[in-house]
Amino acid sequence: MEEAREVINELLVEIFHRILAIENEGLRQQGVSLSMSEVHVLEAISLVEEPSMTNIAQKIGITVGSLTTAINTLYQKKYVTRKYDPSDRRKVLIALEPIALEALQKHDDFHQRMIDAIFEDLHLAEDEVLIQSLKKVSGYFKKW
Amino acid sequence: MEEAREVINELLVEIFHRILAIENEGLRQQGVSLSMSEVHVLEAISLVEEPSMTNIAQKIGITVGSLTTAINTLYQKKYVTRKYDPSDRRKVLIALEPIALEALQKHDDFHQRMIDAIFEDLHLAEDEVLIQSLKKVSGYFKKW
DNA sequence: TCAAATATTTTGAACTTCAAACAATGGTAT
């Protein structure tokens, strides 16, 4: 049990930082001139049901004010457009431009390759215990 | 196999951000007036064999210039001291003050409690497959 | 209608980081 704790702690502390760096690197290599946080915003826009500022900000976990500045630069870079919700004109709905979809696709591909590499290189077992445990941990943090 | 990939991808994408937020929150609650990045610097100092600027920066993955500014504020806050290596006066060796050790202890305690909660709440098995797999993934990213 | 609630933007500040320029010390080759 002690060992399992140590390993998980290590994952939490060190590996996550490493992964962020890897992701940033991956973006640069693919000629995507966006930061990880910007990609994160685009990702949230594509995932959220109704892409209003509040919904997107909540999905990411930042304030709406912070999101506004992020969207401002993404708008300048032509990655997103704004329009007002006709049924509630207080709301601003964000839409992804084609170039944004391309960037997301590239990012997804990178992720896929990274995960493929992990599985191939490590010969990870298709083990029920592993999968179930990871699902538990994942679900746990989602609801924290 | 497909499911395992999805779960790992999810861990990488979403949970990571959540954990960072949780850690920041944990610090505030314990009355530690340091940011996560500052704690990260202190952690690196305590872990690295020879706490020179270059070694610490490398451990964290930032430039030495960035580390200098971080150390400047930690020095002002009395968390660290600087001294020159007598055998190579180009080197600056950083030492932790008692208050820094306290802060690290609090942070470790928080981590421990978080991990305890995970194990208790999720009834994670002390399973060899899980532990070995996590160790593999952890080691894999360390060397990426 | 008018006040309260909701949605977003603006502004000012703090923090993190980098790259490039600069300074000092150490090592090496002639």
Place this chain on the structure above:
DNA sequence: ATACCATTGTTTGAAGTTCAAAATATTTGA
């Protein structure tokens, strides 16, 4: 020794991220 290059750190200027608080616009409900 001297000259030069490499190593180690610091400073500086700029960019990016984030927040809180104030301001603006719209909707809703009494």
